[in-house]
Amino acid sequence: xxxxxxxxxxxxxxxxxxxxxxxxxxxxxxxxxxxxxxxxxxxxxxxxxxxxxxxxxxxxxxxxxxxxxxxxxxxxxxxxxxxxxxxxxxxxxxxxxxxxxxxxxxxxxxxxxxxxxxxxxxxxxxxxxxxxxxxxxxxxxxxxxxxxxxxxxxxxxxxxxxxxxxxxxxxxxxxxxxxxxxxxxxxxxxxxxxxxxxxxxxxxxxxxxxxxxxxxxxxxxxxxxxxxxxxxxxxxxxxxxxxxxxxxxxxxxxxxxxxxxxxxxxxxxxxxxxxxxxxxxxxxxxxxxxxxxxxxxxxxxxxxxxxxxxxxxxxxxxxxxxxxxxxxxxxxxxxxxxxxxxxxxxxxxxxxxxxxxxxxxxxxxxxxxxxxxxxxxxxxxxxxxxxxxxxxxxxxxxxxxxxxxxxxxxxxxxxxxxxxxxxxxxxxxxxxxxxxxxxxxxxxxxxxxxxxxxxxxxxxxxxxxxxxxxxxxxxxxxxxxxxxxxxxxxxxxxxxxxxxxxx
Amino acid sequence: xxxxxxxxxxxxxxxxxxxxxxxxxxxxxxxxxxxxxxxxxxxxxxxxxxxxxxxxxxxxxxxxxxxxxxxxxxxxxxxxxxxxxxxxxxxxxxxxxxxxxxxxxxxxxxxxxxxxxxxxxxxxxxxxxxxxxxxxxxxxxxxxxxxxxxxxxxxxxxxxxxxxxxxxxxxxxxxxxxxxxxxxxxxxxxxxxxxxxxxxxxxxxxxxxxxxxxxxxxxxxxxxxxxxxxxxxxxxxxxxxxxxxxxxxxxxxxxxxxxxxxxxxxxxxxxxxxxxxxxxxxxxxxxxxxxxxxxxxxxxxxxxxxxxxxxxxxxxxxxxxxxxxxxxxxxxxxxxxxxxxxxxxxxxxxxxxxxxxxxxxxxxxxxxxxxxxxxxxxxxxxxxxxxxxxxxxxxxxxxxxxxxxxxxxxxxxxxxxxxxxxxxxxxxxxxxxxxxxxxxxxxxxxxxxxxxxxxxxxxxxxxxxxxxxxxxxxx
Numbered sequence: 001x002x003x004x005x006x007x008x009x010x011x012x013x014x015x016x017x018x019x020x021x022x023x024x025x026x027x028x029x030x031x032x033x034x035x036x037x038x039x040x041x042x043x044x045x046x047x048x049x050x051x052x053x054x055x056x057x058x059x060x061x062x063x064x065x066x067x068x069x070x071x072x073x074x075x076x077x078x079x080x081x082x083x084x085x086x087x088x089x090x091x092x093x094x095x096x097x098x099x100x101x102x103x104x105x106x107x108x109x110x111x112x113x114x115x116x117x118x119x120x121x122x123x124x125x126x127x128x129x130x131x132x133x134x135x136x137x138x139x140x141x142x143x144x145x146x147x148x149x150x151x152x153x154x155x156x157x158x159x160x161x162x163x164x165x166x167x168x169x170x171x172x173x174x175x176x177x178x179x180x181x182x183x184x185x186x187x188x189x190x191x192x193x194x195x196x197x198x199x200x201x202x203x204x205x206x207x208x209x210x211x212x213x214x215x216x217x218x219x220x221x222x223x224x225x226x227x228x229x230x231x232x233x234x235x236x237x238x239x240x241x242x243x244x245x246x247x248x249x250x251x252x253x254x255x256x257x258x259x260x261x262x263x264x265x266x267x268x269x270x271x272x273x274x275x276x277x278x279x280x281x282x283x284x285x286x287x288x289x290x291x292x293x294x295x296x297x298x299x300x301x302x303x304x305x306x307x308x309x310x311x312x313x314x315x316x317x318x319x320x321x322x323x324x325x326x327x328x329x330x331x332x333x334x335x336x337x338x339x340x341x342x343x344x345x346x347x348x349x350x351x352x353x354x355x356x357x358x359x360x361x362x363x364x365x366x367x368x369x370x371x372x373x374x375x376x377x378x379x380x381x382x383x384x385x386x387x388x389x390x391x392x393x394x395x396x397x398x399x400x401x402x403x404x405x406x407x408x409x410x411x412x413x414x415x416x417x418x419x420x421x422x423x424x425x426x427x428x429x430x431x432x433x434x435x436x437x438x439x440x441x442x443x444x445x446x447x448x449x450x451x452x453x454x455x456x457x458x459x460x461x462x463x464x465x466x467x468x469x470x471x472x473x474x475x476x477x478x479x480x481x482x483x484x485x486x487x488x489x490x491x492x493x494x495x496x497x498x499x500x501x502x503x
Numbered sequence: 504x505x506x507x508x509x510x511x512x513x514x515x516x517x518x519x520x521x522x523x524x525x526x527x528x529x530x531x532x533x534x535x536x537x538x539x540x541x542x543x544x545x546x547x548x549x550x551x552x553x554x555x556x557x558x559x560x561x562x563x564x565x566x567x568x569x570x571x572x573x574x575x576x577x578x579x580x581x582x583x584x585x586x587x588x589x590x591x592x593x594x595x596x597x598x599x600x601x602x603x604x605x606x607x608x609x610x611x612x613x614x615x616x617x618x619x620x621x622x623x624x625x626x627x628x629x630x631x632x633x634x635x636x637x638x639x640x641x642x643x644x645x646x647x648x649x650x651x652x653x654x655x656x657x658x659x660x661x662x663x664x665x666x667x668x669x670x671x672x673x674x675x676x677x678x679x680x681x682x683x684x685x686x687x688x689x690x691x692x693x694x695x696x697x698x699x700x701x702x703x704x705x706x707x708x709x710x711x712x713x714x715x716x717x718x719x720x721x722x723x724x725x726x727x728x729x730x731x732x733x734x735x736x737x738x739x740x741x742x743x744x745x746x747x748x749x750x751x752x753x754x755x756x757x758x759x760x761x762x763x764x765x766x767x768x769x770x771x772x773x774x775x776x777x778x779x780x781x782x783x784x785x786x787x788x789x790x791x792x793x794x795x796x797x798x799x800x801x802x803x804x805x806x807x808x809x810x811x812x813x814x815x816x817x818x819x820x821x822x823x824x825x826x827x828x829x830x831x832x833x834x835x836x837x838x839x840x841x842x843x844x845x846x847x848x849x850x851x852x853x854x855x856x857x858x859x860x861x862x863x864x865x866x867x868x869x870x871x872x873x874x875x876x877x878x879x880x881x882x883x884x885x886x887x888x889x890x891x892x893x894x895x896x897x898x899x900x901x902x903x904x905x906x907x908x909x910x911x912x913x914x915x916x917x918x919x920x921x922x923x924x925x926x927x928x929x930x931x932x933x934x935x936x937x938x939x940x941x942x943x944x945x946x947x948x949x950x951x952x953x954x955x956x957x958x959x960x961x962x963x964x965x966x967x968x969x970x971x972x973x974x975x976x977x978x
Contacts, residue, residue: 074962115863147882148882150882155929158926159929165930166926169926173918174922177914177918181911185895185907188892188896191899
């Protein structure tokens with residue numbers, strides 16, 4: 001079985017789904033149903049979180065092997081099986097998903113008042129699919145979870161979103177679907193070539209350089225949209241702005257990581273030659289993303305849009321780190337993904353706090369908030385500084401490692417990443433100054449209440465994590481050290497073999 | 504010369520006799536017998552299905568009729584579709600004033616025709632089955648005879664259908680003239696030699712044209728939108744499901760069996776039909792406001808995907824087609840159950856916008872409709888995804904990259920209009936709630952919806968059954 005002695009990954013994956021089923025069965029008055037739905041969703045996600053902590057404690061950090069593996073026959077004649085397992089790359093993303101979901105449910109406690117039951121069902125289904133995606137060790141299984149995420153997210157944006165929600169939801173869905181279908185073709189080609197879709201088996205399979213080229217392009221189409229990389233990022237600002245607060249949190253916190261996770265899980269190990277060949281292109285796109293979107297962020301009038309653009313810039317750093325193929329770059333990319341998941345999620349929650357009170361996301365609408373909401377100003381500051389990558393907070397270790405990794409490959413690439421940090425500081429501080437400091441120009445702002453106990457409860461774990469990740473990053477870095485080392489070693493071995501074959 | 508061996512065809516014989524008895528029983532009473540006759544028809548379908556499952560293998564009627572795993576698979580599917588089709592009509596026909604018992608009896612005869620089609624082992628029995636089906640369909644398309652649109656649909660279908668039958672017959676006679684037989688087994692022997700005459704290929708193309716009309720593949724699709732829109736909704740539901748399965752099954756048997764050695768010739772024809780259907784189904788549906796018309800284009804698109812598997816001309820491709828059609832049929836019946844239930848203040852509704860806001864007023868129906876739409880769009884983990892997966896797999900395996908690429912592109916476009924329906928239901932605010940729907944529709948929606956959602960749990964048995972079925976015809 002596995003270290004835990006029972007199918008823990010399946011439990012963690014499908015427990016939220018069971019919660020969703022319970023909520024769907026609740027009948028009665030709207031008010032009662034809404035209250036039941038909220039509490040059931042919260043408990044379901046909290047129990048999932050508690051269970052997933054067993055992954056944290058039971059994970060063996062010294063090996064790059066897949067752990068907590070579960071296998072069952074599913075479509076045996078195709079070589080497709082139900083295969084779940086985690087390694088250093090995926091285990092922390094499962095934890096990230098299970099931590100963010102209860103916080104999202106808490107954050108939507110009062111702000112979502114219509115169709116509460118459907119909302120909670122959508123969120124639990126979403127959680128289930130996200131966890132399944134990170135735990136899947138079969139390509140077809142992965143694809144199913146990867147795509148299934150679209151359905152609840154589409155509904156969350158479309159039903160509970162802002163003014164242009166329909167446009168944003170459709171754009172989000174069709175953009176990602178177009179990319180994903182190309183990946184499906186690639187998966188089928190892999191299936192045909194190797195006769196299996198089992199990921200650990202595929203990692204031992206060598207594909208011809210020509211095939212690698214096409215497969216890489218197909219995967220790239222899917223993952224680049226998900227990351228999102230410049231120039232296919234345009235769905236993200238729309239989706240972020242229109243989504244309800246909790247939707248933005250999950251979108252920034254987990255969904256964006258799916259693309260980068262795909263690069264790490266598939267492109268790098270399966271297609272080493274093509275990854276190396278395409279690395280300059282990825283560097284170029286990443287650096288353009290970092291600088292361009294940072295500049296765009298500076299010009300934004302809408303708080304959510306600004307944070308959305310900052311997400312694209314941060315994800316540019318991540319893709320840059322991944323394609324350095326160095327231990328530092330990869331560790332840094334993984335760490336940045338985690339820290340960005342926590343910090344950008346928290347920033348969206350911060351915006352949500354103001355939006356719930358004033359119902360505006362316009363930066364010019366605010367000013368002087370520090371005088372009325374001092375506790376809020378402090379919380380917002382912690383996350384802004386973490387986003388800027390202030391040493392001692394979550395953002396710093398990851399970006400530093402990426403820059404170190406990039407420097408090994410090419411100093412100019414490292415310079416591009418550094419530019420991102422500088423510009424990041426500019427737009428984040430500019431945002432903070434305009435919203436929090438200055439004079440109160442609008443009378444209605446004076447009546448604002450500071451954070452409620454529920455909001456404290458939402459932010460407390462995120463602040464704790466942000467400081468923990470900044471002060472003692474090793475407790476996270478240790479998780480993926482062995483896996484990253486194995487990944488780099490295998491990559492170099494594969495390239496070495498290809499070079500020998502080429503001679 | 505194979506013997507008469509007529510007991511092999513017991514299911515068809517029983518169904519045919521049941522039809523005659525039910526017809527007699529329906530005529531005699533003074534008052535309208537729509538409901539009891541419908542129930543009797545469903546009973547006859549169930550009985551036939553049981554007989555089909557227990558049916559032996561072999562040929563009968565001097566080689567005109569064949570029973571094998573393939574015919575059993577297709578027949579069970581057809582009977583299921585037909586029985587659910589009758590259920591969909593129960594309440595609707597009463598309310599539309601077309602609750603006459605002949606309706607159910609005609610469905611029964613149409614179904615008998617379909618069973619004969621999938622068991623046809625000769626161009627003659629093929630034609631008899633096809634015509635029995637078609638004549639019944641012409642009548643029920645025009646069943647709402649006082650409604651000009653329904654009458655128009657029936658007439659249009661009849662005229663174009665007669666043309667298609669003519670093409671089919673002409674093709675059959677050419678095949679007979681050049682190969683010397685109409686029997687599938689002897690055709691296969693005759694064509695196995697490797698020499699193919701041009702006349703034979705022309706005959707094959709004519710036969711294909713006749714069959715493509717029945718499955719409404721481009722370029723023989725013109726009747727579909729008008730007939731779908733004009734016919735009463737339960738009739739449209741029936742058109743879109745069981746006869747499509749029967750015609751595709753027949754097409755597969757004809758192509759894989761007697762003309763299996765001409766794959767290089769017919770594969771190109773099917774390739775064109777597949778690409779054309781996928782493109783038309785995706786793009787023409789975008790602008791549709793009438794949901795029945797939209798479903799017509801959607802069904803053309805789905806036939807395009809199914810034909811992709813046929814064009815590949817491999818066992819895996821054909822198996823993919825069977826799986827695809829099974830899933831398509833279940834999802835379509837569910838979708839049409841929703842369309843049949845669209846009724847406000849007693850008036851049947853047909854516009855996409857009439858669904859506005861039902862996410863709020865009728866959450867259960869909206870949820871099932873969303874499930875069907877996402878499934879038709881091929882989003883995992885719903886059943887429709889697996890259908891696409893199997894045909895795409897076949898295309899990739901056969902190296903048909905253009906087909907696969909067109910399939911991908913049109914999937915994205917088609918997803919747009921499926922999503923539009925979800926959008927209308929959930930994102931738009933509606934006016935008044937729809938009328939309460941009869942329990943029968945709720946059951947059909949729920950059953951097909953659950954099958955669509957949970958298909959991923961148990962795909963293996965259906966795929967194994969399809970595999971056995973394909974071995975029977977292509978083996």
